[in-house]
Amino acid sequence: MTDIEIKHHLTDALLMAYSAGNLPEAFSLTVATHISMCDECRARLGAFDAMGGAMVERCETVDMSVGSLEATMQRIRAAGAPPATAPRRKNGLPQPLQDYIGGDLDAVKWRSVGMGVKQAILPTSRAATARLLFIPAGAAVPDHGHRGTELTLVLQGAFVDEVDRFGPGDIEVANEDLNHTPVADIGADCICLAATDAPLRFRGLIPRLAQPFLRI
Amino acid sequence: MKPTTDRKRKENEDWVACIARIRDAQDEAAFARLFGHFAPRVKAFLMRSGADATLAEECAQEVMATLWQKAHMFDPSRASAATWIFTIARNRKIDALRKQKRPEPEDLPWGNEPEPDQADVLALQEESDQLGDAIAALPEKQRVLIEKAYFSDLSHSEIADQTGLPLGTIKSRIRLALDRLRHAMK
Ligand SMILES: [Zn+2]
Numbered sequence: 001m002t003d004i005e006i007k008h009h010l011t012d013a014l015l016m017a018y019s020a021g022n023l024p025e026a027f028s029l030t031v032a033t034h035i036s037m038c039d040e041c042r043a044r045l046g047a048f049d050a051m052g053g054a055m056v057e058r059c060e061t062v063d064m065s066v067g068s069l070e071a072t073m074q075r076i077r078a079a080g081a082p083p084a085t086a087p088r089r090k091n092g093l094p095q096p097l098q099d100y101i102g103g104d105l106d107a108v109k110w111r112s113v114g115m116g117v118k119q120a121i122l123p124t125s126r127a128a129t130a131r132l133l134f135i136p137a138g139a140a141v142p143d144h145g146h147r148g149t150e151l152t153l154v155l156q157g158a159f160v161d162e163v164d165r166f167g168p169g170d171i172e173v174a175n176e177d178l179n180h181t182p183v184a185d186i187g188a189d190c191i192c193l194a195a196t197d198a199p200l201r202f203r204g205l206i207p208r209l210a211q212p213f214l215r216i
Numbered sequence: 217m218k219p220t221t222d223r224k225r226k227e228n229e230d231w232v233a234c235i236a237r238i239r240d241a242q243d244e245a246a247f248a249r250l251f252g253h254f255a256p257r258v259k260a261f262l263m264r265s266g267a268d269a270t271l272a273e274e275c276a277q278e279v280m281a282t283l284w285q286k287a288h289m290f291d292p293s294r295a296s297a298a299t300w301i302f303t304i305a306r307n308r309k310i311d312a313l314r315k316q317k318r319p320e321p322e323d324l325p326w327g328n329e330p331e332p333d334q335a336d337v338l339a340l341q342e343e344s345d346q347l348g349d350a351i352a353a354l355p356e357k358q359r360v361l362i363e364k365a366y367f368s369d370l371s372h373s374e375i376a377d378q379t380g381l382p383l384g385t386i387k388s389r390i391r392l393a394l395d396r397l398r399h400a401m402k
Contacts, residue, residue: 065273
């Protein structure tokens with residue numbers, strides 16, 4: 001996945017929170033999927049992990065219990081050989097996303113939300129929601145604002161909003177200051193992975209009616 | 217180079233060698249040395265993250281057992297021993313304390329590429345140590361924020377964008393290691 005050119009990357013704050021283990025699952029999934037597509041952010045994450053390593057090295061110590069080492073050796077002997085690592089995907093969507101879908105794009109259980117737009121909510125903890133969005137070429141997602149943060153990662157096709165054009169691998173990090181209307185590129189249908197940590201706020205009446213269906 | 221940095225680098229070289237001996241010869245003495253140094257730090261890390269002493273003890277043992285089982289996956293040209301152990305402890309923290317899953321990026325393939333170049337390993341160790349020193353030298357306010365992020369559960373919106381962090385050279389070093397790995401795959 002290094003052959004695509006990615007312009008829009010993760011923020012330092014997201015990478016640090018992911019490295020520290022402080023993101024809700026839906027956000028972690030989106031971050032992990034972007035990193036699977038982006039060597040630049042993979043290297044940046046490596047640097048944040050190194051910061052975590054330095055923190056552990058600097059950390060004070062707490063004595064382990066008596067017999068702790070022997071107890072750990074027993075755990076190791078009881079566990080036996082380590083499980084083989086999972087085979088890597090040959091193509092299609094990045095592996096972390098396939099793990100949540102239970103397969104590639106053809107396994108997604110889409111539900112229509114009107115105007116040709118479809119979505120599939122992925123099973124994550126409820127602190128935030130992860131959904132796949134299918135936006136037909138040239139169609140728009142209703143104008144909306146956010147109370148929290150919305151991450152939108154393009155998997156296929158592209159969309160354009162008030163900020164810029166976002167192509168495959170690009171991620172848009174939108175906070176509450178941004179009201180935007182993403183429109184899929186006219187050339188191809190757009191498939192995104194979107195994560196939100198608070199319900200979206202739509203501007204118009206009809207989208208507000210649609211909100212219960214979107215569960216956003 | 218400062219003497220403390222020299223000493224730390226020597227230390228990390230030892231840890232890397234210990235992990236290799238576990239991988240190649242199931243060397244329990246090498247494991248005991250790693251355990252003596254890292255298990256009490258992992259336990260402290262977990263307690264600062266909110267675990268009580270009993271849970272932290274159990275999780276620290278599990279983290280160290282995972283180190284043994286995954287010794288073959290450690291790549292010292294991409295991470296220092298402390299960094300690698302941190303990532304194992306962090307994953308255990310999310311699982312045991314936060315009761316969440318942590319989706320991982322798909323890994324680059326392991327096993328086929330040649331042993332990492334010794335010069336790369338040394339350079340990575342050196343830069344890991346320099347990063348440690350740079351963090352120690354940060355202004356109090358910034359260092360406290362990093363500690364809170366890694367030891368408690370500061371959310372991404374509470375972490376303001378930290379563009380002034382001294383991550384540049386180590387990022388380039390890791391990027392280089394990734395490029396080599398990519399190249400070896402072709
Ligand atoms: Zn990126």
